[in-house]
Every structure is written in structure tokens, then in C-alpha cells.
Amino acid sequence: MPSISNKGIHMPESPIRKLVPYAEEAQKKGKNIYYLNIGQPDIKTPQVALDAIKNNTLETIAYSRSEGAESYRIKIADYYKRNSIEVSHNDIIVTTGGSEALLFAFGSIMDEGDEIIIPEPFYANYNGFSTASGVNVVPVISKIEDNFALPPIEEFEKLITPKTKAILICNPGNPTGYLYSKEEIKQLAAIVKKHDLFLIADEVYREFVYDGVEHYSILQEPGLEEHAIIIDSVSKRYSMCGARIGYLVSKNKDFIKTALKFAQARLSPPTLAQIASEAALDTPQSYFDDVKEEYVKRRNTLISALEKIEGVKVAKPNGAFYCIAELPVKNSDHFAKWLLESFDYNNDTVMVAPAAGFYSTPGVGLNQIRIAYVLNSESLKIAVKILEEALKVYKD
CATH class of the missing domain: 3.40.640.10 (Type I PLP-dependent aspartate aminotransferase-like (Major domain))
Incomplete structure (x- = not known):
């Protein structure tokens, strides 16, 4: 059988995307998932960009x-x-x-x-x-x-x-x-x-x-x-x-x-x-002002809720739309899979990104997760509540 390259063997999996099959199975079971794992904003694309595609007259x-x-x-x-x-x-x-x-x-x-x-x-x-x-x-x-x-x-x-x-x-x-x-x-x-x-x-x-x-x-x-x-x-x-x-x-x-x-x-x-x-590039500054205001609101909602959970430590971001949270668990990779496979709160669960994949030093970040606050504030409150309830029953 032809062999795979060493480069291919050592290519790391995405800590963000590798849990997708577990999420798909959870959905098939009827669970509703709050996605905190990927930086896909729910903010609308500027209309001027959408119109440029819709109204172009290219023939080739x-x-x-x-x-x-x-x-x-x-x-x-x-x-x-x-x-x-x-x-x-x-x-x-x-x-x-x-x-x-x-x-x-x-x-x-x-x-x-x-x-x-x-x-x-x-x-x-x-x-x-x-x-x-x-x-x-x-x-x-x-x-x-x-x-x-x-x-x-x-x-x-x-x-x-x-x-x-x-x-x-x-x-x-x-x-x-x-x-x-x-x-x-x-x-x-x-x-x-x-x-x-x-x-x-x-x-x-x-x-x-x-x-x-x-x-x-x-x-x-x-x-x-x-x-x-x-x-x-x-x-x-x-x-x-x-x-x-x-x-x-x-x-x-x-x-x-x-x-x-x-x-x-x-x-x-x-x-x-x-x-x-x-x-x-013709997007008005008001678009960015509104988006920034929305992300600040989401960040404050998320950080405030996380800080109230016993045993959780969180860094306060002042840019982008991510934060790292340290959890009272030994292995966040196992915890993230467990959330999708074995846990729900009122038939809801959350998908997070284990943070060890964001380090290259082995053994670092094992009890951390990355959260993308790309959901609206009300959804973030629910997602953190699910996380809080999960931590009460999770065993490493």
C-alpha cells in the first residue's frame, strides 16, 4: 500500500473543526447546539458587497x-x-x-x-x-x-x-x-x-x-x-x-x-x-461603529457570566471576538466531546473549542477552552448557563 507523507501524518487536526461529527450526531438526536467554537460572525455582510455580486454585468x-x-x-x-x-x-x-x-x-x-x-x-x-x-x-x-x-x-x-x-x-x-x-x-x-x-x-x-x-x-x-x-x-x-x-x-x-x-x-x-x-471598502464607518458596539455588549455579557461560575478563570479581551476560559477540568478536549455526546440542559448543549490545539507546547492549555462571542447576548447567557450546569455534573 502506498505510504502517506510524514508531513501529512504530522499535520495537526483543527481544534475548531474536529468536533463537527459529534455536533452532527447531537443534532440528529434532537439537541439544540449553541456554537461557541468558531469565529463565524452572525453580523450581516455589508449590502454594498452583496449588491456588487448581484448587479455585476460580467459575461466571462x-x-x-x-x-x-x-x-x-x-x-x-x-x-x-x-x-x-x-x-x-x-x-x-x-x-x-x-x-x-x-x-x-x-x-x-x-x-x-x-x-x-x-x-x-x-x-x-x-x-x-x-x-x-x-x-x-x-x-x-x-x-x-x-x-x-x-x-x-x-x-x-x-x-x-x-x-x-x-x-x-x-x-x-x-x-x-x-x-x-x-x-x-x-x-x-x-x-x-x-x-x-x-x-x-x-x-x-x-x-x-x-x-x-x-x-x-x-x-x-x-x-x-x-x-x-x-x-x-x-x-x-x-x-x-x-x-x-x-x-x-x-x-x-x-x-x-x-x-x-x-x-x-x-x-x-x-x-x-x-x-x-x-x-x-465603501462600507460606511457607521457599520463598524455598530458592530463594535455589539461586540462590546457581547463581550461584557460573556465575561460577566463566566466570572460568576465557581472555578472558572477568564481573561478579558480588548479586541477581536474571542476569549480563553480556564475550567475546573483536567482535559477540555474530553469535556467538549462529552458536552455534545452525553449532556444537555433542557435539550440544549454547547460546542466549544478545546484550547490545547492553540498551543504547540505539549501539555499546555489542557484545561482551557476558546469561546467565540459571535452569538447575540441572550444566546450567550443561555450558553454560559448550559456550561455552568455541565460543570456541576461533569467528571473527568
Whole structure:
């Protein structure tokens, strides 16, 4: 029998999606499930984007340029300028989702066996992208006790070797919701310049920051022009996850030139989705103001309810729409399956994401879950009540 690759064998399962079969079985049994496991917003996609698809007059859905349509990239550059980030459309490559942007970035700056330092917990697919690229993740652990703030910069310094090529952050963070401060970005900027590394920032949740704090992009930091790479996406910003449009942004010309070769190899990003995404850039600011207000309401509802459950510890997010909760259980993976297979409260149950899959250090985060507060406040109250009742009867 032909053998599977070692790379394929070591490709990690998604901690978010691997429980889907259990959820499907629970639904077949008639259970109602509150989905707290995946960052699929229930916010409506801007009408201007939907209308662009509905009203387009294309007679042929043709390839676009490999780097994305020029008109779209010009509008993306204008968007960044409105957010105090000075870039040209030539500094942008449109990709098939932020996932492809990350794969292009890894392929452009790292070879087999190279290393990338990432504060953990981190977006679970970073592990998958690293495995696919033959790159080794070197984690530096942030702690729930510190609200998942940036670990001391000395901890990064200890991990740098000749194989280290980059530091990767998600800002605001998935799964923690932590927003890095301007001072923390400056600390990272100093260390990547000192050791001549790239600094990659996944900034797909830039629009969702709360409590009067502003997002500070790595491309706003002077002197990082040759080091900074931004990963971005329309998925969360415009509630367009299914469009699968993202982009790479960097002022490093050699990097963009290299990434373009990867873009050419896959031909082009999807044409219709670019049309919708370009139109989405005309979304009025009131849309984002309303969405932020709604997420703040949901966050406050969720955190307040979780803090009332005995034995639960929760970090307060100030960005994105996720939080990490530490539960009085030994293994949240087992707990998450049990919720779907064996528990209901008034015929309701919840689906959560075990947080161990958001770490690369074995044995860390086993008693934590990630919760996405993408349900309305009333649904969140019910979901937390179900979680509270479940913890009263669950045995490890």
C-alpha cells in the first residue's frame, strides 16, 4: 500500500473543526447546539458587497492578475492610508484568504528546518501552515494570569538561533482577544531589527478594538519597512468569511517580488470575491461603529457570566471576538466531546473549542477552552448557563 507523507501524518487536526461529527450526531438526536467554537460572525455582510455580486454585468468570469486586480489594490492602499498606514498598491498582493497569505509569507522567507517564534496560545492553523512549509514553531508562552500580554522580550531573545527567521503575532489576538500596545510593538520592532528578522503581524481583527484603545500596526512603526509583513483579510472585517479574500502587505520589495512568484503559481485570487471585497471598502464607518458596539455588549455579557461560575478563570479581551476560559477540568478536549455526546440542559448543549490545539507546547492549555462571542447576548447567557450546569455534573 502506498505510504502517506510524514508531513501529512504530522499535520495537526483543527481544534475548531474536529468536533463537527459529534455536533452532527447531537443534532440528529434532537439537541439544540449553541456554537461557541468558531469565529463565524452572525453580523450581516455589508449590502454594498452583496449588491456588487448581484448587479455585476460580467459575461466571462476571467482570471485576474496574480497579485489581484489593480483597482482593488489601489482601494486597499487607500484604506490603509485612512488608518495611518502609508503603503502603495504595489506593496499589496491579494490572496485566497488570509491563510494563503500566511503560506506565501512562510514560503517566501523560510526554508525547510527554519524557525519562527510565536507567542502562544495562537491561531491554531499557524501549526498547520508551519507543518506544510517544513518550518519549526518555537513558542514563547503568554499566561492567562497576565491576560495573555506579550511575554518579556528577554524570553524571545533566549529563543533566537541562526535558524530563526521571523516572529509572528496576531494583533488583536485569536484566540485570546489580547491587543498589543504600542510599547509592546516597539519592543518587538527593536528585537527584529537587532537580529535582522522579519516581524509578521496577522491584523485581520484590526477594526475590532474596544475600551477606547487604538490599534497600532507594525507598519506604523518607523524603521520597520524591510522587516514588517502584514497578513490581512476581509473575512471578519466585513463578515465575509466565505469570500476567501486576504492580502499580504509589505514595503520590502524583495519579499513582495518573491511572494508574487507563489501567487503566479496558483494563477489568481477569485474574481467574483474580489468584486465583492472591493465594493466592501465603501462600507460606511457607521457599520463598524455598530458592530463594535455589539461586540462590546457581547463581550461584557460573556465575561460577566463566566466570572460568576465557581472555578472558572477568564481573561478579558480588548479586541477581536474571542476569549480563553480556564475550567475546573483536567482535559477540555474530553469535556467538549462529552458536552455534545452525553449532556444537555433542557435539550440544549454547547460546542466549544478545546484550547490545547492553540498551543504547540505539549501539555499546555489542557484545561482551557476558546469561546467565540459571535452569538447575540441572550444566546450567550443561555450558553454560559448550559456550561455552568455541565460543570456541576461533569467528571473527568
